[in-house]
Amino acid sequence: MKKIALLAFLFAFPAALMAQKPVPVKPRILISTDIGGTDPDDNQSMAHFLMYSNLFNTEGLVSSPSYGAGSKQNILTMIDLYEKDLPKLQQHAKGYPTPDALRAICKQGRHGLVPYVGYATPTEGSDWIIKCAKKKSDQPLWVLVWGGLDDVAQALHDAPEIQTKIKVYWIGGPNKKWGVNGYAYIAKNFPKLWFIEDNGSYNGFFSDGDDKETLRDKNYYDEYIKGNGYLGKDFKKYYGGSVKMGDTPSLLYMMDGDPANPFKESWGGSFVKFNHSPRFVFNRNTTTADTVTVYSVMELHFKGPVVNNIPADSVCFTLTMHAKIGEQKWPGYYLGNGQYAIKYSPKQTETLSYKITSPIPGFTEQSGEFVVNNMWPGKNSKDDYQLGINWYTDRPDASLFYGIQQGARTVSKWRSDVLMDWAKRWAWLQ
Structure with missing residues (x-):
């Protein structure tokens, strides 16, 4: 009876659940992830991506573990689960990529930090970023970075001409601390890059205090995920099923409205320009x-x-x-x-x-x-990295802080909508 009631609720009120606006063109994306490293929330975000992968033209899945023992195999393991759930997903939506197509674009990036200079030697992952960026297309390649920027920095070093062909959404914050050398190299040498530096906004996805009880971290798994598919069974392994997914706002940004406009409100946050990185x-x-x-x-x-x-x-x-x-x-x-x-x-x-x-x-x-x-970013000083016209970061308005996290309410305000929309897809796997 509980599942029947859930289905009735989800399908009776779809418009109320979504403030989402259609994305004008199915975006080209490449995800760089430190999945399998020190933080298991990348596995949760990868499950979310796979369940929504029909919305994207996915060109790369790169393993870039700055720390820990993560590897391409961690991505492949998630694709194996997706393959088992795919027949049920396809009953409800078209356009899902085949598992073999996803496996073919999984690439191994750098293990460990780049040195002080900010780059080292090419990797399979950095070479793949270059190859995808150089494809003839009327669209940019959106590079969504869930860990360190090491492979992006290497790609830019080896092929600086791609800086006009890619747009980067980076989950910074702790990833900046863990991968500061790669970031510093990019900020110093590629100010013309189109770049969202999300240092605080993504934290809004951790902030469940405004959600109704069933959507809070500790309850969402039991209410909407448990018993649903192979991905649902696997989800319990990460934080005991408590929803974290700090990297997911980068993907949500690509799902809601026009991603070329970082000032708009969206599921993945809203941002402002900044012209110097302290x-x-x-x-x-x-x-x-x-x-x-x-x-x-x-x-x-x-x-x-x-x-x-x-x-x-x-x-x-x-x-x-x-x-x-x-x-x-x-x-x-x-x-x-x-x-x-x-x-x-x-x-x-x-x-x-x-x-x-x-x-x-x-x-x-x-x-x-x-x-x-x-x-952040504070006053300009003589040693700062001077940025170009297309660098964006967390909104500084005091009203948009969630605790100490700058801009976090630009994401937290949509968290209920996001989770209820995802609940509908979890129901597909019953």
């Missing part, structure tokens, strides 16, 4: 008198022993950061001629302390502190 360069250890902007690129440069047996841009020291979430370690680099440096991007307001150590003989231990404010 960067703070210190040639000394910092103190609590030093304040940096949340999501900024912070660089620490210092002198040490001259070593001839370490190539430039090699990892040779460790920065141990003490934050609210605990202790984290980050790799630092030798730039040559006794020069050492590291980039770091803070993801939230707090006071941080750090130590820098190295096994290099004669290397002096460094330590310091600094304060992070919550004013």
